[in-house]
Amino acid sequence: MIAENLKRLRDKINAQCAASGRRAEEIKLIAVSKYFGIEAINEANKLGITDFGENKAQELRDKFELLGNKVNWHFIGTLQRNKAKYVVKAASLIHSVDSISLADEINKQAAKNDKVQDILLEIKTSFEETKAGLNQEEQIIKLVEHCKTLSNINLMGLMTMAPYTDDEKLIRKSFSELRKLKDKINQQGINLIELSMGMTSDFEIAIDEGATMLRIGSAIFGKRDYAKDWRMI
Numbered sequence: 001m002i003a004e005n006l007k008r009l010r011d012k013i014n015a016q017c018a019a020s021g022r023r024a025e026e027i028k029l030i031a032v033s034k035y036f037g038i039e040a041i042n043e044a045n046k047l048g049i050t051d052f053g054e055n056k057a058q059e060l061r062d063k064f065e066l067l068g069n070k071v072n073w074h075f076i077g078t079l080q081r082n083k084a085k086y087v088v089k090a091a092s093l094i095h096s097v098d099s100i101s102l103a104d105e106i107n108k109q110a111a112k113n114d115k116v117q118d119i120l121l122e123i124k125t126s127f128e129e130t131k132a133g134l135n136q137e138e139q140i141i142k143l144v145e146h147c148k149t150l151s152n153i154n155l156m157g158l159m160t161m162a163p164y165t166d167d168e169k170l171i172r173k174s175f176s177e178l179r180k181l182k183d184k185i186n187q188q189g190i191n192l193i194e195l196s197m198g199m200t201s202d203f204e205i206a207i208d209e210g211a212t213m214l215r216i217g218s219a220i221f222g223k224r225d226y227a228k229d230w231r232m233i
């Protein structure tokens, strides 16, 4: 099933790239494997997927113990400071940094692990209270400036989740806001390159608005069963 799903998804990504005047090679596909087991990850890996996304620190820690650096791990969930140590050990990219104190903790853990941790800032571009991330421009600029002072952190770009809605206009607005914010930050002599945006339901709009990383789960692995532990799948 994963093979068929991936083929269908890659066809859609290629078609959207063609329609949007983008090159498919500019866009990294991150397979969001949360709630899915090692077997599914290995299967997708054999089909050419090298990057996997997880949203819980312990789940990432445990999967990393089993698979190590055979694949690139992305952390895309809300991160509590006391769990940063697990995530820094495993993640090639942390998408969800949203405060100075979290950036400081990641920097500290990265130094301990003798690495420079690549990160993105999570931005709240929708107006939903339930969504995580930063939404005050002043705060965002402050955090960008702060990251520059941390020697074990490398800030590469921005991440967002679109609002949960069928209204394409609102989704597009959310993604274009992220792109504009990146351009604005870059006018201040900073060089952000990545825009992590687009999931199963909205990746086509994200490609059109300039995404460089797509985080896609269910279109690859099928529906998640939230009642099951990933070890049991």
Ligand SMILES: *Cc1c(COP(=O)(O)O)cnc(C)c1O
Residues within 6 Å of the ligand: 032, 034, 055, 076, 077, 161, 199, 200, 201, 215, 216, 217, 218, 219
């Ligand atoms: C689960 C998740 C995704 C993937 O969602 P799908 O709808 O399954 O593609 C993307 N981004 C984040 C932050 C997630 O938590």
